Amino acid sequence: MNLLLFPEQALSTEGILQVSGVQLQHLRNVLRSSIGDTIRVGKVNGSMGTGRVIEIDERRAVIDVTLDQSPPPKLALTLLLALPRPKMLRRILRMVAELGVGELHLINSYRVQKSYWQTPILEDASIENYFMQGLEQARDTCLPSVNLQRRFKPFVEDDLPDLVSGKRALVAHPGDYPPCPGPAAPLQHTVLAIGPEGGFIPYEIDMLQAAGFAPISLGPRILRVETAVPTLVAKLC
Protein backbone atom coordinates (compact mmCIF):
# COMPACT_ATOMS: atom_id res chain seq x y z
CA MET A 1 0.00 0.00 0.00
CA ASN A 2 1.44 3.37 -0.91
CA LEU A 3 -1.19 5.47 0.83
CA LEU A 4 -3.42 4.37 3.69
CA LEU A 5 -6.22 6.84 4.37
CA PHE A 6 -7.64 7.62 7.78
CA PRO A 7 -11.37 6.96 8.23
CA GLU A 8 -12.03 10.72 8.38
CA GLN A 9 -10.34 11.41 5.04
CA ALA A 10 -13.22 11.85 2.65
CA LEU A 11 -13.25 11.22 -1.07
CA SER A 12 -15.50 13.37 -3.24
CA THR A 13 -18.45 11.54 -4.77
CA GLU A 14 -16.36 11.26 -7.95
CA GLY A 15 -13.57 9.54 -5.97
CA ILE A 16 -11.29 12.56 -5.93
CA LEU A 17 -8.92 12.82 -2.98
CA GLN A 18 -6.78 15.77 -1.93
CA VAL A 19 -3.77 15.10 0.26
CA SER A 20 -1.32 17.39 2.03
CA GLY A 21 1.01 17.24 5.03
CA VAL A 22 2.82 14.01 5.85
CA GLN A 23 1.01 12.07 3.14
CA LEU A 24 2.01 14.61 0.48
CA GLN A 25 5.62 14.44 1.67
CA HIS A 26 5.50 10.67 1.42
CA LEU A 27 4.18 10.88 -2.15
CA ARG A 28 6.79 13.44 -3.17
CA ASN A 29 9.88 12.34 -1.27
CA VAL A 30 9.55 8.59 -0.83
CA LEU A 31 7.42 7.46 -3.76
CA ARG A 32 8.57 10.36 -6.00
CA SER A 33 5.14 10.33 -7.59
CA SER A 34 4.42 12.50 -10.59
CA ILE A 35 1.32 13.24 -12.63
CA GLY A 36 -0.08 10.13 -14.28
CA ASP A 37 1.45 7.67 -11.78
CA THR A 38 -0.71 4.95 -10.33
CA ILE A 39 -0.35 4.21 -6.63
CA ARG A 40 -1.93 1.69 -4.28
CA VAL A 41 -4.54 3.29 -1.99
CA GLY A 42 -6.52 1.87 0.90
CA LYS A 43 -8.86 3.16 3.56
CA VAL A 44 -8.23 2.17 7.16
CA ASN A 45 -10.65 -0.65 8.03
CA GLY A 46 -12.14 -0.32 4.56
CA SER A 47 -11.57 -1.33 0.97
CA MET A 48 -8.50 -0.75 -1.18
CA GLY A 49 -7.61 -0.15 -4.80
CA THR A 50 -5.65 2.29 -6.90
CA GLY A 51 -5.18 6.02 -7.29
CA ARG A 52 -4.03 8.01 -10.32
CA VAL A 53 -2.10 11.17 -9.55
CA ILE A 54 -3.84 14.07 -11.34
CA GLU A 55 -2.01 17.00 -9.74
CA ILE A 56 1.00 17.15 -7.46
CA ASP A 57 3.00 20.14 -6.26
CA GLU A 58 4.46 21.44 -2.99
CA ARG A 59 1.01 22.32 -1.59
CA ARG A 60 -1.15 19.34 -2.39
CA ALA A 61 -1.74 16.27 -4.49
CA VAL A 62 -5.01 15.42 -6.19
CA ILE A 63 -5.64 11.74 -6.76
CA ASP A 64 -8.40 9.93 -8.66
CA VAL A 65 -9.13 6.98 -6.40
CA THR A 66 -10.91 3.70 -7.12
CA LEU A 67 -11.42 1.48 -4.09
CA ASP A 68 -12.73 -1.77 -5.52
CA GLN A 69 -10.87 -4.51 -3.65
CA SER A 70 -11.35 -6.16 -0.27
CA PRO A 71 -8.39 -6.35 2.09
CA PRO A 72 -6.90 -9.82 2.64
CA PRO A 73 -8.60 -11.87 5.38
CA LYS A 74 -7.03 -11.78 8.83
CA LEU A 75 -5.37 -14.90 10.20
CA ALA A 76 -7.50 -17.12 12.44
CA LEU A 77 -5.13 -16.30 15.28
CA THR A 78 -5.32 -14.40 18.56
CA LEU A 79 -1.91 -13.48 19.92
CA LEU A 80 -1.21 -13.12 23.65
CA LEU A 81 2.22 -11.57 24.03
CA ALA A 82 4.05 -10.67 27.21
CA LEU A 83 4.78 -6.95 26.82
CA PRO A 84 8.22 -6.66 25.14
CA ARG A 85 10.71 -3.95 26.04
CA PRO A 86 9.93 -0.69 24.25
CA LYS A 87 12.66 -0.90 21.61
CA MET A 88 11.35 -4.27 20.50
CA LEU A 89 7.69 -3.31 20.96
CA ARG A 90 7.70 -0.95 17.96
CA ARG A 91 8.93 -3.65 15.62
CA ILE A 92 6.55 -6.21 17.12
CA LEU A 93 3.54 -3.94 16.61
CA ARG A 94 4.47 -3.36 12.96
CA MET A 95 5.07 -7.07 12.50
CA VAL A 96 1.77 -8.12 14.10
CA ALA A 97 -0.15 -5.95 11.62
CA GLU A 98 2.09 -7.01 8.74
CA LEU A 99 1.52 -10.72 9.44
CA GLY A 100 -2.26 -10.31 9.50
CA VAL A 101 -2.91 -11.02 13.17
CA GLY A 102 -6.40 -9.73 13.96
CA GLU A 103 -6.32 -9.59 17.73
CA LEU A 104 -3.42 -8.81 20.04
CA HIS A 105 -3.34 -8.91 23.83
CA LEU A 106 -0.24 -7.43 25.41
CA ILE A 107 -0.08 -9.08 28.80
CA ASN A 108 1.86 -8.72 31.99
CA SER A 109 4.18 -11.43 33.30
CA TYR A 110 6.60 -11.75 36.20
CA ARG A 111 9.54 -11.08 33.86
CA VAL A 112 7.98 -7.97 32.25
CA GLN A 113 9.61 -4.94 33.86
CA LYS A 114 7.01 -2.62 35.37
CA SER A 115 8.56 0.36 33.57
CA TYR A 116 7.68 -1.14 30.19
CA TRP A 117 4.03 -0.28 30.84
CA GLN A 118 4.93 3.42 31.02
CA THR A 119 6.21 3.72 27.46
CA PRO A 120 4.43 6.28 25.24
CA ILE A 121 4.54 3.64 22.49
CA LEU A 122 1.47 2.15 24.18
CA GLU A 123 -0.63 5.27 23.63
CA ASP A 124 -3.53 4.63 21.27
CA ALA A 125 -2.32 6.95 18.50
CA SER A 126 1.16 5.46 18.68
CA ILE A 127 -0.01 1.86 18.48
CA GLU A 128 -2.23 2.80 15.55
CA ASN A 129 0.72 4.45 13.83
CA TYR A 130 2.89 1.32 14.07
CA PHE A 131 0.00 -0.88 12.99
CA MET A 132 -0.54 1.35 9.94
CA GLN A 133 3.12 0.97 8.97
CA GLY A 134 2.66 -2.80 9.06
CA LEU A 135 -0.59 -2.64 7.10
CA GLU A 136 0.98 -0.43 4.42
CA GLN A 137 3.84 -2.92 4.04
CA ALA A 138 1.47 -5.88 3.82
CA ARG A 139 -1.13 -4.20 1.55
CA ASP A 140 -3.85 -4.55 4.14
CA THR A 141 -6.24 -1.96 5.59
CA CYS A 142 -7.70 -3.52 8.74
CA LEU A 143 -6.20 -2.50 12.09
CA PRO A 144 -5.76 -5.35 14.55
CA SER A 145 -7.59 -4.95 17.85
CA VAL A 146 -5.30 -4.51 20.82
CA ASN A 147 -5.86 -5.02 24.53
CA LEU A 148 -3.47 -4.11 27.33
CA GLN A 149 -3.70 -6.62 30.16
CA ARG A 150 -1.68 -5.10 32.96
CA ARG A 151 -2.46 -7.83 35.48
CA PHE A 152 -1.71 -11.44 34.64
CA LYS A 153 -3.85 -13.32 37.17
CA PRO A 154 -7.20 -11.54 36.66
CA PHE A 155 -6.73 -11.73 32.89
CA VAL A 156 -6.04 -15.47 32.95
CA GLU A 157 -8.77 -16.25 35.45
CA ASP A 158 -11.52 -13.89 34.31
CA ASP A 159 -10.96 -13.19 30.60
CA LEU A 160 -9.15 -16.19 29.16
CA PRO A 161 -11.92 -18.79 29.56
CA ASP A 162 -14.18 -16.89 27.14
CA LEU A 163 -11.26 -16.01 24.87
CA VAL A 164 -10.15 -19.63 24.34
CA SER A 165 -13.57 -21.30 24.37
CA GLY A 166 -13.82 -23.61 21.32
CA LYS A 167 -10.36 -22.61 20.12
CA ARG A 168 -6.96 -24.27 19.98
CA ALA A 169 -4.93 -22.73 22.81
CA LEU A 170 -1.13 -23.04 22.80
CA VAL A 171 1.68 -21.51 24.80
CA ALA A 172 5.18 -21.47 23.31
CA HIS A 173 7.68 -22.33 26.01
CA PRO A 174 11.24 -23.65 25.89
CA GLY A 175 11.50 -27.14 27.30
CA ASP A 176 10.65 -30.74 26.74
CA TYR A 177 7.24 -30.15 25.16
CA PRO A 178 5.70 -31.38 21.89
CA PRO A 179 6.90 -29.47 18.82
CA CYS A 180 4.79 -26.65 17.44
CA PRO A 181 2.00 -28.24 15.38
CA GLY A 182 0.98 -27.27 11.85
CA PRO A 183 -2.01 -25.24 10.68
CA ALA A 184 -5.32 -25.81 12.42
CA ALA A 185 -8.26 -27.38 10.66
CA PRO A 186 -10.23 -24.95 8.45
CA LEU A 187 -12.41 -22.62 10.54
CA GLN A 188 -10.48 -23.60 13.68
CA HIS A 189 -9.14 -20.54 15.51
CA THR A 190 -5.85 -20.60 17.43
CA VAL A 191 -4.96 -18.62 20.55
CA LEU A 192 -1.18 -18.43 20.95
CA ALA A 193 0.61 -17.19 24.07
CA ILE A 194 4.26 -16.13 23.92
CA GLY A 195 6.21 -15.23 27.05
CA PRO A 196 8.75 -12.49 27.72
CA GLU A 197 12.51 -12.73 27.15
CA GLY A 198 13.47 -15.36 29.74
CA GLY A 199 10.07 -17.04 29.43
CA PHE A 200 6.97 -17.30 31.59
CA ILE A 201 7.69 -18.49 35.13
CA PRO A 202 6.43 -21.97 36.16
CA TYR A 203 3.50 -20.47 38.08
CA GLU A 204 2.34 -18.66 34.92
CA ILE A 205 2.72 -21.78 32.79
CA ASP A 206 0.66 -23.69 35.37
CA MET A 207 -2.08 -21.07 35.26
CA LEU A 208 -2.12 -21.05 31.45
CA GLN A 209 -2.30 -24.85 31.42
CA ALA A 210 -5.19 -24.72 33.88
CA ALA A 211 -6.90 -22.32 31.45
CA GLY A 212 -6.56 -24.90 28.69
CA PHE A 213 -3.27 -23.92 27.03
CA ALA A 214 -1.02 -26.74 25.80
CA PRO A 215 2.71 -25.97 25.98
CA ILE A 216 4.65 -26.39 22.72
CA SER A 217 8.33 -26.02 21.95
CA LEU A 218 10.26 -24.62 18.99
CA GLY A 219 13.14 -27.02 19.56
CA PRO A 220 16.60 -26.55 21.03
CA ARG A 221 17.11 -22.99 19.74
CA ILE A 222 15.90 -20.15 21.94
CA LEU A 223 14.54 -17.45 19.62
CA ARG A 224 14.14 -13.76 20.34
CA VAL A 225 10.49 -12.73 20.56
CA GLU A 226 10.84 -10.91 17.24
CA THR A 227 11.89 -14.14 15.55
CA ALA A 228 9.57 -16.41 17.53
CA VAL A 229 6.43 -14.45 16.53
CA PRO A 230 6.70 -14.91 12.74
CA THR A 231 8.07 -18.44 13.19
CA LEU A 232 5.09 -19.54 15.28
CA VAL A 233 2.54 -17.69 13.14
CA ALA A 234 3.99 -19.33 10.01
CA LYS A 235 3.77 -22.81 11.48
CA LEU A 236 0.29 -22.39 12.98
CA CYS A 237 -1.50 -20.55 10.14
Place this chain on the structure above:
Amino acid sequence: MNLLLFPEQALSTEGILQVSGVQLQHLRNVLRSSIGDTIRVGKVNGSMGTGRVIEIDERRAVIDVTLDQSPPPKLALTLLLALPRPKMLRRILRMVAELGVGELHLINSYRVQKSYWQTPILEDASIENYFMQGLEQARDTCLPSVNLQRRFKPFVEDDLPDLVSGKRALVAHPGDYPPCPGPAAPLQHTVLAIGPEGGFIPYEIDMLQAAGFAPISLGPRILRVETAVPTLVAKLC
Protein backbone atom coordinates in the same frame (compact mmCIF):
# COMPACT_ATOMS: atom_id res chain seq x y z
CA MET B 1 24.56 -19.12 25.56
CA ASN B 2 26.04 -16.67 28.03
CA LEU B 3 29.61 -16.91 26.80
CA LEU B 4 30.72 -18.02 23.34
CA LEU B 5 34.47 -18.62 23.17
CA PHE B 6 36.62 -17.93 20.13
CA PRO B 7 38.53 -20.92 18.73
CA GLU B 8 41.81 -19.44 19.96
CA GLN B 9 40.60 -19.16 23.56
CA ALA B 10 42.27 -22.07 25.30
CA LEU B 11 41.05 -23.90 28.38
CA SER B 12 43.64 -25.38 30.71
CA THR B 13 43.77 -29.17 30.75
CA GLU B 14 41.63 -29.01 33.90
CA GLY B 15 39.00 -26.98 32.00
CA ILE B 16 39.86 -23.68 33.65
CA LEU B 17 39.19 -20.56 31.59
CA GLN B 18 40.34 -17.01 32.27
CA VAL B 19 38.40 -14.18 30.65
CA SER B 20 39.00 -10.44 30.49
CA GLY B 21 38.04 -7.53 28.21
CA VAL B 22 34.62 -7.49 26.56
CA GLN B 23 33.71 -10.95 27.83
CA LEU B 24 34.49 -9.95 31.42
CA GLN B 25 32.39 -6.82 31.02
CA HIS B 26 29.52 -8.94 29.72
CA LEU B 27 29.78 -11.27 32.72
CA ARG B 28 29.92 -8.39 35.19
CA ASN B 29 27.55 -5.84 33.68
CA VAL B 30 24.99 -7.83 31.73
CA LEU B 31 24.86 -11.20 33.45
CA ARG B 32 25.91 -9.75 36.84
CA SER B 33 27.69 -13.02 37.56
CA SER B 34 29.18 -13.67 40.95
CA ILE B 35 31.25 -16.46 42.46
CA GLY B 36 29.43 -19.78 42.40
CA ASP B 37 27.11 -18.87 39.49
CA THR B 38 26.66 -21.31 36.66
CA ILE B 39 26.63 -19.93 33.12
CA ARG B 40 26.18 -21.47 29.69
CA VAL B 41 29.45 -21.70 27.76
CA GLY B 42 30.18 -22.78 24.19
CA LYS B 43 33.15 -22.81 21.88
CA VAL B 44 32.71 -21.40 18.38
CA ASN B 45 32.24 -24.32 15.98
CA GLY B 46 32.70 -26.68 18.92
CA SER B 47 30.87 -28.20 21.83
CA MET B 48 28.98 -26.43 24.59
CA GLY B 49 28.17 -26.91 28.25
CA THR B 50 28.38 -25.03 31.52
CA GLY B 51 30.85 -22.95 33.46
CA ARG B 52 31.05 -22.27 37.18
CA VAL B 53 32.40 -18.88 38.19
CA ILE B 54 35.33 -19.42 40.59
CA GLU B 55 36.73 -15.91 40.71
CA ILE B 56 35.45 -12.61 39.34
CA ASP B 57 36.73 -9.06 39.88
CA GLU B 58 37.46 -5.99 37.77
CA ARG B 59 40.55 -7.60 36.16
CA ARG B 60 39.47 -11.09 35.26
CA ALA B 61 37.07 -13.97 35.78
CA VAL B 62 38.12 -17.57 36.30
CA ILE B 63 35.60 -20.15 35.19
CA ASP B 64 35.54 -23.93 35.59
CA VAL B 65 34.20 -25.08 32.25
CA THR B 66 32.67 -28.40 31.23
CA LEU B 67 31.91 -28.69 27.50
CA ASP B 68 29.94 -31.92 27.21
CA GLN B 69 27.09 -31.16 24.81
CA SER B 70 26.82 -31.01 21.04
CA PRO B 71 25.32 -27.89 19.45
CA PRO B 72 21.86 -28.32 17.86
CA PRO B 73 21.92 -29.56 14.25
CA LYS B 74 21.72 -26.95 11.51
CA LEU B 75 18.59 -26.72 9.37
CA ALA B 76 18.67 -28.56 6.05
CA LEU B 77 18.42 -25.21 4.31
CA THR B 78 20.65 -23.07 2.12
CA LEU B 79 19.51 -19.45 1.96
CA LEU B 80 20.09 -17.23 -1.07
CA LEU B 81 19.23 -13.69 -0.10
CA ALA B 82 19.43 -10.54 -2.20
CA LEU B 83 21.71 -8.25 -0.20
CA PRO B 84 19.47 -6.16 2.10
CA ARG B 85 20.17 -2.52 2.90
CA PRO B 86 22.77 -2.18 5.65
CA LYS B 87 20.40 -1.28 8.46
CA MET B 88 18.42 -4.44 7.84
CA LEU B 89 21.49 -6.54 7.08
CA ARG B 90 22.68 -6.53 10.70
CA ARG B 91 19.39 -7.92 11.96
CA ILE B 92 19.22 -10.44 9.11
CA LEU B 93 22.71 -11.76 9.86
CA ARG B 94 21.83 -12.23 13.53
CA MET B 95 18.56 -13.87 12.59
CA VAL B 96 20.12 -16.27 10.06
CA ALA B 97 22.45 -17.61 12.76
CA GLU B 98 19.68 -17.61 15.35
CA LEU B 99 17.37 -19.67 13.13
CA GLY B 100 20.03 -22.31 12.49
CA VAL B 101 20.62 -21.66 8.78
CA GLY B 102 23.92 -23.36 7.89
CA GLU B 103 24.74 -21.70 4.59
CA LEU B 104 24.01 -18.16 3.44
CA HIS B 105 24.65 -16.62 0.03
CA LEU B 106 24.19 -12.87 -0.16
CA ILE B 107 23.52 -12.24 -3.82
CA ASN B 108 23.22 -9.31 -6.14
CA SER B 109 19.99 -8.39 -7.91
CA TYR B 110 18.85 -5.54 -10.15
CA ARG B 111 17.07 -3.90 -7.21
CA VAL B 112 20.07 -4.14 -4.84
CA GLN B 113 21.69 -0.72 -4.71
CA LYS B 114 25.36 -0.91 -5.63
CA SER B 115 26.30 1.08 -2.53
CA TYR B 116 25.01 -1.72 -0.30
CA TRP B 117 28.06 -3.81 -1.26
CA GLN B 118 30.36 -1.15 0.25
CA THR B 119 29.07 -1.46 3.80
CA PRO B 120 31.65 -2.39 6.45
CA ILE B 121 29.04 -4.76 7.87
CA LEU B 122 30.12 -7.18 5.14
CA GLU B 123 33.69 -7.41 6.45
CA ASP B 124 34.53 -10.89 7.72
CA ALA B 125 34.98 -9.88 11.36
CA SER B 126 31.72 -7.93 11.31
CA ILE B 127 29.67 -10.76 9.81
CA GLU B 128 31.18 -13.13 12.37
CA ASN B 129 30.27 -10.73 15.16
CA TYR B 130 26.58 -10.59 14.12
CA PHE B 131 26.49 -14.35 13.61
CA MET B 132 27.91 -14.85 17.11
CA GLN B 133 25.15 -12.65 18.57
CA GLY B 134 22.59 -14.89 16.89
CA LEU B 135 24.32 -18.07 18.05
CA GLU B 136 24.49 -16.82 21.64
CA GLN B 137 20.76 -16.08 21.55
CA ALA B 138 19.93 -19.48 20.09
CA ARG B 139 22.35 -21.50 22.27
CA ASP B 140 24.29 -22.71 19.26
CA THR B 141 28.02 -22.62 18.53
CA CYS B 142 28.38 -23.26 14.78
CA LEU B 143 28.89 -20.26 12.52
CA PRO B 144 26.96 -20.38 9.24
CA SER B 145 29.07 -20.25 6.10
CA VAL B 146 28.58 -17.08 4.08
CA ASN B 147 29.30 -16.27 0.46
CA LEU B 148 29.07 -12.86 -1.20
CA GLN B 149 27.89 -13.17 -4.78
CA ARG B 150 28.37 -9.73 -6.26
CA ARG B 151 27.28 -10.71 -9.78
CA PHE B 152 23.90 -12.33 -10.32
CA LYS B 153 24.29 -13.90 -13.75
CA PRO B 154 27.62 -15.72 -13.27
CA PHE B 155 26.42 -16.98 -9.89
CA VAL B 156 23.18 -18.35 -11.31
CA GLU B 157 24.77 -19.82 -14.42
CA ASP B 158 28.03 -21.16 -12.98
CA ASP B 159 27.49 -21.87 -9.28
CA LEU B 160 23.79 -22.60 -8.84
CA PRO B 161 23.61 -25.87 -10.81
CA ASP B 162 25.96 -27.60 -8.34
CA LEU B 163 24.38 -25.85 -5.38
CA VAL B 164 20.83 -27.08 -6.12
CA SER B 165 21.68 -30.51 -7.52
CA GLY B 166 19.48 -33.12 -5.78
CA LYS B 167 17.84 -30.46 -3.62
CA ARG B 168 14.43 -28.79 -3.44
CA ALA B 169 14.93 -25.32 -4.95
CA LEU B 170 12.34 -22.58 -4.29
CA VAL B 171 12.17 -18.86 -4.90
CA ALA B 172 9.73 -16.79 -2.83
CA HIS B 173 8.09 -14.24 -5.09
CA PRO B 174 4.86 -12.26 -4.79
CA GLY B 175 2.33 -13.28 -7.41
CA ASP B 176 0.01 -16.00 -8.51
CA TYR B 177 2.26 -18.92 -7.56
CA PRO B 178 1.61 -22.03 -5.46
CA PRO B 179 1.69 -21.39 -1.71
CA CYS B 180 4.86 -22.09 0.24
CA PRO B 181 4.95 -25.86 0.87
CA GLY B 182 5.62 -27.56 4.20
CA PRO B 183 8.77 -29.26 5.46
CA ALA B 184 10.74 -31.38 3.00
CA ALA B 185 11.00 -35.12 3.36
CA PRO B 186 13.61 -36.26 5.91
CA LEU B 187 17.16 -35.88 4.54
CA GLN B 188 15.86 -33.66 1.73
CA HIS B 189 17.72 -30.34 1.61
CA THR B 190 16.03 -27.08 0.52
CA VAL B 191 17.61 -24.14 -1.29
CA LEU B 192 15.51 -21.02 -0.79
CA ALA B 193 15.97 -17.77 -2.72
CA ILE B 194 14.49 -14.51 -1.42
CA GLY B 195 14.60 -11.30 -3.45
CA PRO B 196 15.23 -7.71 -2.44
CA GLU B 197 12.61 -5.20 -1.28
CA GLY B 198 10.54 -4.79 -4.44
CA GLY B 199 11.31 -8.35 -5.53
CA PHE B 200 13.47 -9.96 -8.19
CA ILE B 201 12.83 -8.59 -11.69
CA PRO B 202 11.18 -10.91 -14.26
CA TYR B 203 14.52 -11.60 -15.97
CA GLU B 204 15.96 -12.82 -12.67
CA ILE B 205 12.95 -15.00 -11.93
CA ASP B 206 13.26 -16.49 -15.42
CA MET B 207 16.94 -17.27 -14.82
CA LEU B 208 16.21 -18.84 -11.43
CA GLN B 209 13.43 -20.93 -12.96
CA ALA B 210 15.82 -22.06 -15.69
CA ALA B 211 18.20 -23.11 -12.90
CA GLY B 212 15.45 -25.29 -11.42
CA PHE B 213 13.84 -22.96 -8.87
CA ALA B 214 10.06 -23.19 -8.45
CA PRO B 215 8.38 -19.88 -7.53
CA ILE B 216 6.23 -19.94 -4.41
CA SER B 217 4.05 -17.27 -2.81
CA LEU B 218 3.33 -16.29 0.78
CA GLY B 219 -0.16 -15.10 -0.10
CA PRO B 220 -1.64 -11.63 -0.52
CA ARG B 221 0.50 -9.95 2.15
CA ILE B 222 3.84 -8.52 1.09
CA LEU B 223 6.25 -9.11 3.97
CA ARG B 224 9.44 -7.24 4.73
CA VAL B 225 12.52 -9.39 4.21
CA GLU B 226 13.03 -9.53 7.98
CA THR B 227 9.59 -11.07 8.40
CA ALA B 228 9.70 -13.19 5.25
CA VAL B 229 12.92 -14.98 6.28
CA PRO B 230 11.64 -16.52 9.54
CA THR B 231 8.21 -17.12 8.00
CA LEU B 232 9.64 -19.11 5.08
CA VAL B 233 12.18 -20.95 7.22
CA ALA B 234 9.42 -21.94 9.65
CA LYS B 235 7.20 -23.30 6.89
CA LEU B 236 9.96 -25.13 5.01
CA CYS B 237 11.90 -26.69 7.94
